[in-house]
Amino acid sequence: MSSYRPERVGEQIYKETVRLLMYGIKDPRVAPVTLTGVQMSRDISSAKIYFTVSDETTERKNAEQGLKSAAPYIRRELGKLLELRFVPNIYFKFDASIGYGQKIDALLHQVQDDLDASSTDC
Numbered sequence: 001m002s003s004y005r006p007e008r009v010g011e012q013i014y015k016e017t018v019r020l021l022m023y024g025i026k027d028p029r030v031a032p033v034t035l036t037g038v039q040m041s042r043d044i045s046s047a048k049i050y051f052t053v054s055d056e057t058t059e060r061k062n063a064e065q066g067l068k069s070a071a072p073y074i075r076r077e078l079g080k081l082l083e084l085r086f087v088p089n090i091y092f093k094f095d096a097s098i099g100y101g102q103k104i105d106a107l108l109h110q111v112q113d114d115l116d117a118s119s120t121d122c
Contacts, residue, residue, distance in 0.1 A: 006040035009084070013047050014038045016081050017090075020074055029066025032059050036095045040088065047088040050095035060094060067092040 018035055032053045039048045051067065053059040071090045079087040 006042060006044055009044050009082075009088075010038040010040040010047060012082055013040075013049070013078060013088070016078055017049060017074055020077055021070075024077065025070050025073070027066045027070060029062040030070060033063050033067065036098065044084070044088055045086065046091060048091050048093050050093050052095045052098045056099055064092065064094065 014035060014037065017038075021030055021033060021035070032055070033051050034053070036050045036052055039050070040046075051063065053063050071092065075087055075090045078090075
């Protein structure tokens with residue numbers, strides 16, 4: 001029998017973590033961070049929180065360091081806000097799918113522009 005509890009807990013962790021990043025953490029390293037999702041383990045002992053930044057080359061390393069230092073604070077605050085017997089361990093992972101999608105989109109636009117240019121030349 002499958003349970004939706006991990007998804008529900010992950011959704012709550014996502015909402016509260018977004019709120020904490022917006023209003024509770026004053027670290028400038030986490031300012032450009034956008035959370036993209038949460039993946040919970042089946043036993044709700046750990047949560048992988050996926051994030052992205054607008055400029056991967058310069059902001060990614062700083063954001064990872066800022067989130068790593070903020071993780072204990074976020075876990076402590078989640079323990080106060082959520083009614084769980086055990087608060088899951090928090091891990092932040094960079095979500096490369098956004099950047100990958102943008103690269104594919106740029107390539108598709110380039111192909112479309114090349115096709116348009118070659119059809120007007122004929």
